[in-house]
Amino acid sequence: MAFEYAPAPESRSVVDIAPSYGLFIDGEFREASDGKVFKTVSPSTEEVLSEVAQASAEDVDAAVKAARKAFEKWSALPGSERAKYLFRIARIIQERSRELAVLETLDNGKPIKETRDADLPLVAAHFFYYAGWADKLGHAGFGANPKPLGVAGQVIPWNFPLLMLAWKIAPALAAGNTVVLKPAETTPLSALFFADICRQAGLPKGVVNILTGDGTAGAALVAHDGIDKVAFTGSTAVGKAIARTVAGTDKRLSLELGGKGANIVFDDAPIDQAVEGIVNGIFFNQGQVCCAGSRLLVQESIQDELLDALKRRMSTLRVGDPLDKNTDVGAINSAEQLARITALADSGEAEGAERWAPACELPDAGYWFAPTIFTNVTQAHRIAREEIFGPVLSVLSFRTPAEAVAKANNSQYGLSAGIWTEKGSRMLAVADKLRAGVIWANTFNKFDPTSPFGGYKESGFGREGGRHGLEAYLDV
Amino acid sequence: MSDRLSVFKTYKLFVGGKFPRSESGRVYEVTDSKGKWLANAPLSSRKDARDAVVAARKAFGGWSGATAYNRGQILYRVAEMLEGRREQFVAEVADAEGLSKSKAAAQVDAAIDRWVWYAGWTDKIAQIAGGTNPVAGPFFNVSSPEPTGVVAVLAPQESSLLGLVSVIAPAIAAGNTVVVVTSERSPLPALSLGEVLATSDVPGGVVNVLSGKTAEIAAPLAAHQDVNAIDLAGADAELAKALEVAAADNLKRVLRPQPVDWAADPGTERLMAFLETKTVWHPTGSLGAGGSSY
Numbered sequence: 127m128a129f130e131y132a133p134a135p136e137s138r139s140v141v142d143i144a145p146s147y148g149l150f151i152d153g154e155f156r157e158a159s160d161g162k163v164f165k166t167v168s169p170s171t172e173e174v175l176s177e178v179a180q181a182s183a184e185d186v187d188a189a190v191k192a193a194r195k196a197f198e199k200w201s202a203l204p205g206s207e208r209a210k211y212l213f214r215i216a217r218i219i220q221e222r223s224r225e226l227a228v229l230e231t232l233d234n235g236k237p238i239k240e241t242r243d244a245d246l247p248l249v250a251a252h253f254f255y256y257a258g259w260a261d262k263l264g265h266a267g268f269g270a271n272p273k274p275l276g277v278a279g280q281v282i283p284w285n286f287p288l289l290m291l292a293w294k295i296a297p298a299l300a301a302g303n304t305v306v307l308k309p310a311e312t313t314p315l316s317a318l319f320f321a322d323i324c325r326q327a328g329l330p331k332g333v334v335n336i337l338t339g340d341g342t343a344g345a346a347l348v349a350h351d352g353i354d355k356v357a358f359t360g361s362t363a364v365g366k367a368i369a370r371t372v373a374g375t376d377k378r379l380s381l382e383l384g385g386k387g388a389n390i391v392f393d394d395a396p397i398d399q400a401v402e403g404i405v406n407g408i409f410f411n412q413g414q415v416c417c418a419g420s421r422l423l424v425q426e427s428i429q430d431e432l433l434d435a436l437k438r439r440m441s442t443l444r445v446g447d448p449l450d451k452n453t454d455v456g457a458i459n460s461a462e463q464l465a466r467i468t469a470l471a472d473s474g475e476a477e478g479a480e481r482w483a484p485a486c487e488l489p490d491a492g493y494w495f496a497p498t499i500f501t502n503v504t505q506a507h508r509i510a511r512e513e514i515f516g517p518v519l520s521v522l523s524f525r526t527p528a529e530a531v532a533k534a535n536n537s538q539y540g541l542s543a544g545i546w547t548e549k550g551s552r553m554l555a556v557a558d559k560l561r562a563g564v565i566w567a568n569t570f571n572k573f574d575p576t577s578p579f580g581g582y583k584e585s586g587f588g589r590e591g592g593r594h595g596l597e598a599y600l601d602v
Numbered sequence: 603m604s605d606r607l608s609v610f611k612t613y614k615l616f617v618g619g620k621f622p623r624s625e626s627g628r629v630y631e632v633t634d635s636k637g638k639w640l641a642n643a644p645l646s647s648r649k650d651a652r653d654a655v656v657a658a659r660k661a662f663g664g665w666s667g668a669t670a671y672n673r674g675q676i677l678y679r680v681a682e683m684l685e686g687r688r689e690q691f692v693a694e695v696a697d698a699e700g701l702s703k704s705k706a707a708a709q710v711d712a713a714i715d716r717w718v719w720y721a722g723w724t725d726k727i728a729q730i731a732g733g734t735n736p737v738a739g740p741f742f743n744v745s746s747p748e749p750t751g752v753v754a755v756l757a758p759q760e761s762s763l764l765g766l767v768s769v770i771a772p773a774i775a776a777g778n779t780v781v782v783v784t785s786e787r788s789p790l791p792a793l794s795l796g797e798v799l800a801t802s803d804v805p806g807g808v809v810n811v812l813s814g815k816t817a818e819i820a821a822p823l824a825a826h827q828d829v830n831a832i833d834l835a836g837a838d839a840e841l842a843k844a845l846e847v848a849a850a851d852n853l854k855r856v857l858r859p860q861p862v863d864w865a866a867d868p869g870t871e872r873l874m875a876f877l878e879t880k881t882v883w884h885p886t887g888s889l890g891a892g893g894s895s896y
Binding site: 251267362365366367369370373374381383538553557560562563564565566567568569572574576577578579580582583584586587589592593594602 | 730733735736737738739741743745750830839842843846847849850851852853855856871878879880881882883884885
């Protein structure tokens with residue numbers, strides 16, 4: 127039976143979005159040097175939320191100079207003082223958590239349930255965690271007195287805008303670097319609100335600079351001679367281009383790129399829990415997650431039972447208004463991303479896989495894609511090889527653990543994987559053989575500031591989170 | 603006493619545990635620092651490079667899956683074998699680098715000691731680079747370092763043995779397999795090291811040694827889709843940049859060239875350079891209301 131829910135919208139009044147925003151350089155908001163702007167829209171309604179500045183090469187230069195100037199004093203501060211700034215930021219994020227959650231949901235399209243219960247708590251926790259490192263760097267295993275790198279140029283994606291900002295800025299600042307960060311073109315607002323949080327925290331000017339803009343601004347930033355470090359989260363194609371850009375320079379590089387995570391379900395797995403894990407793995411954040419469990423590998427003997435249970439569960443997912451507290455699946459972030467997902471899903475059908483989606487009504491305005499699974503998928507299909515970055519699950523089967531491992535590892539990527547089995551020794555044996563940076567056993571999509579995150583192979587290099595995450599921002 | 607005519611050695615490559623000539627049939631003259639002919643060394647081709655990668659890949663599963671204790675014992679065995687051939691290497695290094703016998707001996711001794719240093723590291727890396735993480739939830743969470751895979755190594759050009767050992771040993775101590783391109787001008791100690799490795803219980807393919815023109819062999823290695831990382835120690839700035847660009851095609855981990863005093867304490871940089879961190883989560887569950895509270 128289907129439950130009817132009354133609408134339960136979260137109030138928008140908690141957030142006040144200005145009609146326009148400038149670039150945040152050297153502690154001040156300013157217009158782009160050439161006055162260019164672009165609009166940011168709410169993907170669930172296509173409503174224009176605000177107009178933001180498009181950073182030019184000149185603006186990139188100004189931001190890098192501001193960060194360079196600030197570096198001298200910031201890096202010379204006692205770690206305990208840097209720590210206190212970061213603790214302040216963590217606290218202000220906690221205070222303004224609901225406002226930022228609503229803002230993020232508006233600009234990104236993801237459900238308020240996720241921004242409120244996952245993104246924002248993790249953002250605050252990340253700053254809190256790295257704040258504590260700032261005066262303990264000598265204990266991190268990188269020498270007695272490790273030095274910061276200098277100015278970090280950071281480019282982040284649109285899927286977890288504020289969380290990715292936190293993953294970049296918190297360890298960089300704790301280690302004594304200053305930063306120039308470019309948020310994604312389609313989700314600039316939370317980074318601009320973060321600039322205001324830096325102001326409230328009294329952070330010295332120039333320590334954090336935020337440049338909004340498209341890919342050209344990001345390209346200008348990573349190519350700038352004045353930066354010492356590039357950190358990028360995004361597509362593997364752009365990651366490779368960045369790696370070529372920094373080749374032959376002294377710039378350090380860390381990359382967190384795409385994935386095609388295998389979620390492996392053995393015949394002894396607790397089916398109901400596995401189904402929850404599969405749903406979480408591929409429909410969390412509309413599947414727009416680099417570590418999504420986008421390939422389901424199910425042991426042949428339980429395939430029918432598992433797929434029946436999965437389809438039943440998918441039929442109860444509520445797709446719609448992201449601000450509604452009951453919504454499970456929100457909007458796709460942009461028309462462009464929706465087109466990519468649509469094209470790849472269509473290729474799945476064209477190549478012979480079988481498509482299934484629950485009956486669900488999608489809103490008229492905005493960018494939407496129903497939760498979808500494909501069966502009869504082979505390893506050669508594009509939907510089994512390419513990152514779809516959407517709510518689309520490709521189902522493959524296996525007979526033996528060795529076959530599961532071989533199929534899971536048959537990918538250019540190596541970011542995440544899931545294992546569902548009640549047998550401890552099998553879980554450990556499979557985890558040992560998987561070539562992936564994060565492995566969730568009998569769980570999926572868990573994140574924590576203390577836990578290193580990052581990929582093998584073409585999913586990138588370097589780790590974010592934990593003690594390991596400091597290495598990317600220290601001269602070691 | 604009549605002069606005995608000595609037996610020359612044919613220097614060969616070391617690939618997959620065997621000693622092939624270059625498939626190209628090419629050799630080049632190797633001379634000492636004064637220009638005196640020492641030997642003809644194989645001039646490896648791109649095909650040799652690809653064959654070496656295949657051998658290294660084939661060896662990776664076994665080597666990375668061996669226990670750290672076992673890898674440590676094998677690395678220590680390399681030191682033992684090298685010690686036994688000390689005089690041979692002193693002569694080869696002296697010729698190769700134009701050193702006095704005592705200075706060459708210091709290089710060889712340091713190279714032997716370097717194997718000992720890394721032999722002792724194999725079963726400590728995970729304790730230094732990994733550990734459990736106190737996540738805020740009911741989960742057991744552990745991070746462990748794992749070898750990156752097949753590493754292409756351009757050995758230092760000037761330090762024909764100590765520099766070579768200093769770049770190979772840490773990579774294989776961590777569980778990687780390597781394809782090493784020897785010093786272009788002074789390949790003989792490296793080719794002889796292949797003979798030491800072959801008698802040290804190092805499984806075939808774990809270390810593959812190629813001599814020849816660094817730039818010629820390095821290009822296909824840097825572009826190879828089944829090579830996971832590249833150590834550019836032996837590349838000049840221009841070559842290093844070109845190789846780093848090529849390496850981006852499959853996002854190889856790149857260790858850029860930098861000034862290194864090979865005689866100095868090596869630290870852990872190279873040991874940690876070709877590691878991946880794997881983090882595993884598992885729910886811890888709950889004993890429920892009846893669980894012990896001590």
